[in-house]
Amino acid sequence: MPENIFTLNSMPGVRRDGTTLSSPFYTDGVWVRFQKGKPRKIGGYSAVTQQLNGPVRHVHVDSRSGVNSLHYFSASGVQRQDFDSGGGATSVYNRTPFGFAADARLNWSSAAMYSSTGGAYTALIAASAPDVLDIASDTAGYVYSGDITGSAPLVSVADGSGPISVSGGCCVLQPFLFVYGSNGLIKNSKANDFSSSGWSGGDANAANVCGTKIVYGAPLRGGSASPAGLFWALDSLIRVSFTGGTGIWAYDTLACPTTVLSKKSIVEHDGKFYWPGVDRFLSYNGVVQEIPNPLNQNYFYENLNYAHQNKVWGTKVAKWGEIWWFYPRGSDTECGDAIIWNYRENTWYDAEKQRTAGAPPGVFKFPVWTGDEDSIETQLLTTGV
Numbered sequence: 270m271p272e273n274i275f276t277l278n279s280m281p282g283v284r285r286d287g288t289t290l291s292s293p294f295y296t297d298g299v300w301v302r303f304q305k306g307k308p309r310k311i312g313g314y315s316a317v318t319q320q321l322n323g324p325v326r327h328v329h330v331d332s333r334s335g336v337n338s339l340h341y342f343s344a345s346g347v348q349r350q351d352f353d354s355g356g357g358a359t360s361v362y363n364r365t366p367f368g369f370a371a372d373a374r375l376n377w378s379s380a381a382m383y384s385s386t387g388g389a390y391t392a393l394i395a396a397s398a399p400d401v402l403d404i405a406s407d408t409a410g411y412v413y414s415g416d417i418t419g420s421a422p423l424v425s426v427a428d429g430s431g432p433i434s435v436s437g438g439c440c441v442l443q444p445f446l447f448v449y450g451s452n453g454l455i456k457n458s459k460a461n462d463f464s465s466s467g468w469s470g471g472d473a474n475a476a477n478v479c480g481t482k483i484v485y486g487a488p489l490r491g492g493s494a495s496p497a498g499l500f501w502a503l504d505s506l507i508r509v510s511f512t513g514g515t516g517i518w519a520y521d522t523l524a525c526p527t528t529v530l531s532k533k534s535i536v537e538h539d540g541k542f543y544w545p546g547v548d549r550f551l552s553y554n555g556v557v558q559e560i561p562n563p564l565n566q567n568y569f570y571e572n573l574n575y576a577h578q579n580k581v582w583g584t585k586v587a588k589w590g591e592i593w594w595f596y597p598r599g600s601d602t603e604c605g606d607a608i609i610w611n612y613r614e615n616t617w618y619d620a621e622k623q624r625t626a627g628a629p630p631g632v633f634k635f636p637v638w639t640g641d642e643d644s645i646e647t648q649l650l651t652t653g654v
Contacts, residue, residue, distance in 0.1 A: 281307070313653050314654065317651050322348060329342075330628040375397045376533070377398075378396050379393060390416065401580060407436050407451040412448055447498065455509065484502065507523065530545040533580075538585045541554040574598065582627070587630065595625075604640075
């Protein structure tokens with residue numbers, strides 16, 4: 270009798286939820302992604318330095334005049350390194366503010382603020398907050414600034430009462446510097462002025478817009494109401510729009526209640542925002558919507574170490590149509606696994622790799638991620654992923 274040969278076609282993606290016979294997806298994969306419906310090996314990486322203070326909690330990349338300038342932020346302070354388009358790097362030097370007190374609880378946010386009046390100066394703004402083990406912590410940290418192209422230590426940003434301290438972080442809605450934190454606080458400087466006199470009068474403003482802590486802010490396309498931004502509170506999503514006049518700013522609650530798992534887990538891509546809530550994946554593109562995940566949502570949430578949830582961080586690898594979220598799995602206290610959503614293939618898979626912070630590709634064509642490799646001290650890694 271002739272043999273009948275059947276082709277067994279698997280759908281793109283790795284399904285971790287359910288039984289091995291419950292779907293047509295792959296049931297396992299190691300360092301693999303999917304493109305055009307087919308599995309493909311994820312690329313490698315190379316170390317640029319082994320001189321970092323770690324674990325690094327935040328990375329900021331700025332590129333100009335053929336130089337990629339990296340600032341990275343840890344419990345020990347701020348360091349900087351420059352590297353060229355091929356990944357060739359300078360030595361690491363210190364930009365930690367004078368009098369800075371190291372604190373293992375520190376989380377960081379940063380933004381670049383350029384001169385809207387025609388000057389060449391661009392400021393690096395960074396905010397520390399000791400909430401890495403408790404996203405709801407009300408303990409405040411400080412805000413710092415410095416020339417983004419400089420090597421001098423950063424200095425405190427102050428208002429008329431002294432150095433500004435907030436429990437959330439900072440962002441820039443050009444030409445305004447915003448800081449935010451506990452009890453729904455959102456505070457902004459005057460346009461193009463975050464000096465000590467720039468936090469009162471004019472278009473400077475401070476408002477408590479909700480009852481819980483603001484944990485993250487990002488610029489948003491605002492049209493006629495520009496500048497505009499989104500601010501994530503522990504239980505709501507708030508849009509801020511410039512109106513001018515006596516009101517100066519409008520504050521609109523877009524979703525309440527809603528949740529956010531970690532302040533570093535929010536990923537912007539092509540004007541849309543993606544993040545994990547405490548029990549599902551969410552997006553914003555005019556409205557808040559759930560991102561369906563039938564493949565590994567249970568696998569992620571049931572294995573996440575919630576005691577370290579505020580270490581979860583997200584990034585994008587647009588070349589492959591991917592959003593990555595690194596997280597501490599099981600008893601891990603640092604991020605050693607990643608869950609990956611491929612929006613082009615509309616599928617999910619995962620990877621195992623220890624990374625604590627990073628920045629997506631920009632002028633430098635590869636992502637820049639930090640982490641430990643083979644028990645070596647924290648490295649900066651340029652990756653071909």
